[in-house]
Amino acid sequence: xxxxxxxxxxxxxxxxxxxxxxxxxxxxxxxxxxxxxxxxxxxxxxxxxxxxxxxxxxxxxxxxxxxxxxxxxxxxxxxxxxxxxxxxxxxxxxxxxxxxxxxxxxxxxxx
Amino acid sequence: xxxxxxxxxxxxxxxxxxxxxxxxxxxxxxxxxxxxxxxxxxxxxxxxxxxxxxxxxxxxxxxxxxxxxxxxxxxxxxxxxxxxxxxxxxxxxxxxxxxxxxxxxxxxxxxxx
Numbered sequence: 698x699x700x701x702x703x704x705x706x707x708x709x710x711x712x713x714x715x716x717x718x719x720x721x722x723x724x725x726x727x728x729x730x731x732x733x734x735x736x737x738x739x740x741x742x743x744x745x746x747x748x749x750x751x752x753x754x755x756x757x758x759x760x761x762x763x764x765x766x767x768x769x770x771x772x773x774x775x776x777x778x779x780x781x782x783x784x785x786x787x788x789x790x791x792x793x794x795x796x797x798x799x800x801x802x803x804x805x806x807x808x
Numbered sequence: 809x810x811x812x813x814x815x816x817x818x819x820x821x822x823x824x825x826x827x828x829x830x831x832x833x834x835x836x837x838x839x840x841x842x843x844x845x846x847x848x849x850x851x852x853x854x855x856x857x858x859x860x861x862x863x864x865x866x867x868x869x870x871x872x873x874x875x876x877x878x879x880x881x882x883x884x885x886x887x888x889x890x891x892x893x894x895x896x897x898x899x900x901x902x903x904x905x906x907x908x909x910x911x912x913x914x915x916x917x918x919x920x921x
Contacts (some may be wrong), residue, residue: 701850730910740814740898741912748907752821786850787908794839794858794902795866796910798850 699724699791703799711807716774718802720787725765727789731796732761732772735784744785745772777806810812811835812913814899819918821893829884829916840882841900841910844868851898857882858904886918893920 704719720730729748733741745761746804747754753762758775770787782805788796812833821827831840839858843851853866857876871890876882880900886893899913 729907733912738896738915738917740914743909743911746907746909779918788851790910793856793864794904794908795841795853795856796851796900798843798852800848800850 699789699797701787701789701799703785703787703802705802707803707805708761708799709805709807710777712777712779713746714777714806716777716804718772718774718785718787718804720770720772720796720799722768722770722787722789724789724791725768727765727791730761730763730770730787730789730792732759732770733786733788735786735801737784774804777804779806781805785807786787810834812899812901812911814897814913814916816916817914819916821918821920824888825920826885826887827893827918828887829886829897829899829918831882831884831913832880833882833899833901833911833913834880835901835911837878837901838881838901838904840876841902842866842872843883843898843900843920845896845898845915852898854884862904866915886920893918 704736732744760773784801820918841856842854855874902910
């Protein structure tokens with residue numbers, strides 16, 4: 698059964714820092730992997746989708762990499778801002794188009 | 809505007825009552841999903857449907873039921889058999905191909921006392 702681990706569980710940084718959020722998964726037989734952002738009490742917002750054949754995907758200040766064979770994905774956030782404060786969730790997609798979620802990384806960016 | 813709507817945003821029920829959560833999408837997506845989120849935990853899959861009139865159990869289907877009579881709608885019923893129903897419920901949808909993103913609704917917070 699797929700298990701997803703996100704490290705660190707929480708992170709507090711001053712504004713302007715570059716950040717690295719880590720995600721590992723146990724079963725490499727995935728179709729793709731999505732990174733989401735969740736604000737308190739809200740639904741999920743999709744940030745990036747990386748296909749299994751891709752190594753990385755970029756959107757603005759966000760860059761996500763995927764190493765399927767080793768079961769790892771990393772989300773880089775450049776020049777962090779207070780508005781980036783949220784919970785970040787990683788979810789590989791497996792057979793049946795089902796997402797399996799990690800517990801998330803709670804990010805706080807201080808101004 | 810295309811998107812997923814969930815209603816209501818907050819729902820309160822007494823123990824022993826069944827309750828139905830609504831999920832509607834106008835994205836023309838074939839597949840729809842229900843997840844449950846508990847504090848400090850990731851989302852867990854309850855039920856999913858890849859096509860109208862068909863659905864499959866997820867990891868935590870006990871105490872829940874669904875129907876998929878229309879492409880746009882995938883209601884979730886939380887029955888009295890669900891032992892710990894208080895949670896945040898999220899609905900999602902996607903196209904059926906493997907390259908597609910899942911999109912999420914705003915969620916319904918259910919409190920059972």
